[in-house]
Amino acid sequence: MQFVKFKLPFSLLSVISVLAVSSCSKDDDDDEMAVNDRATITVENVIESKPLTQFGTFMNAGSSPVINPGESTSFTFYAGKGQAISFAAMYGNSNDLFFAPSNPGIKLYDNSGNPVTGDVSSQIRLWDNGTRINQTPGPTVTHPGEAELVTKNITEITLATPASQLLKAELTHDGGTKFTLKLTNTSGGTANETPVSAGIWAVSHISGTTLLKEDPIFSPGKLSANGLTDLAETGKTTPLEQYLTGITGSNSALSPVLVVVYNGNDNPVFKTGENDRGQGLKELSQQGNADILAAFLKTKPGVKEVFVLKDPATAVLLPRINGNDGGKASQVISAQKGDRIALAMMYAQSNDWFIAATNNGVAGATRGDISSIMGLFDNGTLESSFPGAHIGSEPAQAESQPVQQLANPNQFNTLPSLPQMVKVTIQ
Incomplete structure (x- = not known):
């Protein structure tokens, strides 16, 4: 800042000094707030594959x-x-x-x-x-x-x-x-x-x-x-x-991951007890195609950011195979105070099961490992089958049931706990 070189009354000079300091402090706070609003969300398939x-x-x-x-x-x-x-x-x-x-x-x-x-x-x-x-x-x-x-x-x-x-x-x-x-x-x-x-x-x-x-x-x-x-x-x-x-257990890939930053009280992706909304969750949960739902959500009021995260090498997130790391995808997001974050991905060895954050997503200010709040859900659009035994079979029988969180053990078998299937961190 350049000052004009003439004398000012002491009292006025003091006011200008205070205003200058205040102005600089506000800019710094805004910059800090912008930095703090930004975070990287990472999703990793941590399933230990079994043959x-x-x-x-x-x-x-x-x-x-x-x-x-x-x-x-x-x-x-x-x-x-x-x-x-x-x-x-x-x-x-x-x-x-x-x-x-x-x-x-x-x-x-x-x-x-x-x-x-x-x-x-x-x-x-x-x-x-x-x-x-x-x-x-x-x-x-x-x-x-x-x-x-x-x-x-x-x-x-x-x-x-x-x-x-x-x-x-x-x-x-x-x-x-x-x-x-x-x-x-x-x-x-x-x-x-x-x-x-x-x-x-x-x-x-x-x-x-x-x-x-x-x-x-x-x-x-x-x-x-x-x-x-x-x-x-x-x-x-x-x-x-x-x-x-x-050597017996899950061996499922996870689909590309839908990540949504939104402001409001209702999860824009799904609600348990409510039938599929016909906005693209069916395609995500049945086929692993998150693009349709992502395109719809971008037009929805209150939705601030929408991303589809894919593993750079394989697109889908593969499980851990022979001791190697599973598939992983990351994205920088911006979530302010009052925002929430929702995410969803298909559990590939199913007809229409998907993994998502339980309840109304997670607060935008949340940082750290949030794997423990993830849940496995049945979209209710196709008849469920034994995980891992549906591959290559005839299309499953269509149904129209409300979205429900699945119990574990489920009606067919016992899957690993969610933190043993997917790791989600926000840093």
């Missing part, structure tokens, strides 16, 4: 878990096109033989995409675990028998009676992506009559047309591992269950 979507056990429903000749058991599971069902159970009158289909398991859809139903026994095989010296299969077999001096690789084995005539497998399609597999011990009266132990089953995740794990239970030509030996030698499922537990 299996489901596993479980099966056994005789009676007093003994063993399935004797003439007895049956069944189990229900979910699978979309391209997925298969794999299982294993001990051939009881042996040292270490087990029933299982060839990898990746029994096909559940034909080449036209129709669910497979009926007798699928022809896909069952009998395998040698390679850990015990084989005696002639029969009721006089000594358990567990002698161990192999050198453990052998798993190989297919053929008996006088084909495996498909010893264990019958029948598929029922229960609608949507739900199936039931019934197993019946049909070995009675054959040359290879045998009890069948309790068993274990598994379904792999699929990415496009690629199964993430084609050998969930065993690998022919390789050594037995992960607890399969206990099942093949003694019929015990617990060790294999423990292994499968560690």
